[in-house]
Amino acid sequence: MTLTFTILHGKTYIKCSLLRLVASELIVKKRRPINKKEARSIKEGILLTHNLEMPISAGKFEIGKTDNFDVLISKGNIIALIDNNLVHLAVRGLLMNSVERGWVQVDMGAVPYVCNGANTMSAGINDVSPEVVKGQHVWIREENHHKPLAIGIALMDAKEMLTSEKGKAIKSLHYIGDKIWNYGIKN
Template sequence: MAQKYPLSKKERRGLAEEIRRHSSQLASAILSANEVVIIRTRVGKRKVTIYLIDMFPALVKENDIIFPTIYLVRRISWKPFVVVDKGAAERIAKGAHVMVPGIVKVSEDFEKGEVAVVYDEEEKPIAIGLALMSKEEIERSRRGKALRNLHYDKDKICKLMATLLA
C-alpha cells in the first residue's frame, strides 16, 4: 500500500539543497513548484520513495540514495554522467550494469558512490547508475563494473509510476 503526502517548505528546501550540485535547474523547480508530493511504496522487494514535482515523477529515493527518474533526465541536465557505446547501451537499457570497456566519455570528476546518468552516443539518457568507481579509476581501468544500474526505461519503477499517475 502506497503512502502519499506533500512535503513541507522546510523539507522542500532541504531536498533542493541536496540536489543543487547535480542540477540547479531541478533545485529551482523544487522551490518554485506548486506542490511536491512523496509516495512511499514497494517495487517488488525494494522500498522506494518517489518524489512528484507538480505531479511529474522527478526523483526516487532508495536506501538513502536519491536519483533522478529517466523521465526527468530527458528534460533537464544532471551531473555527473557517462556516455557508452552502442553495444553497451543496448544491454544497459535492459538493466545491465555499466562496464568500463563500454564507456566512451566521462563527465566532470565524480567519486565512488555518486549517482550518474548514462547516455548513449546519441546523447539519449538510457539509465541512472551508482558509481562503483571514481572518474579517475574508470579512466585508469580497462575492465570491471563502473556503475550499478539503479533505474532504466521500462523497469519496475517506470511501470509503478505509470500506474500511480494513471
C-alpha cells in the same frame, strides 16, 4: 507499444498488458503533497547532487514511500528518488532538466544492455564527467544525443573507468522501462 500475452488461470485465458504488470510491481504508499520544509530539503538535495536549481515548491509535487526509498512525483510520474537524505533525479527527471555533471557516457553497443538493466561495464564507456568518484550516484547517457538511459552507483573513479578495459564500472539502480519508469503510465 503495449505487448499483450495470455495467462492461463484455471481454464480461462486472460489477456493482460505486460506494461500494466511491470508498472504494478512498484507500490507507492502514503502519497501526499510535499510541505515547505520538504520542498526546501529536496531542492537543496538536487542542487547538491546535480548542481541544478529546480523550482520545487510546496503543494506542486508529491512525495511517496516505497519499501526501499521515497519518491518525488510530478504530474503522476516519478522524477526523483530520495534515500537517506540523498536526492537523485530519476531518468524522467533527468529528461526534464539539463544536468551537466555526474554523467557517464556509453557507446551505442552498450545501450540495449543498459536499457535492460544490466550493470555498465568499463569496456562500453567512452567518456565520463571528470568529477565522478567511486561510490557516487551517476547517470548514464548515450553518445549520440546525450539522453539519459539509467542511473547507478559508480564502482570506479572517472579516470579508472576510461582506462580500464574490463570489469563492472557502474551498478545499475534504475533504467528506462523498469518499474520506476513505468509508474503512473496508463494504457
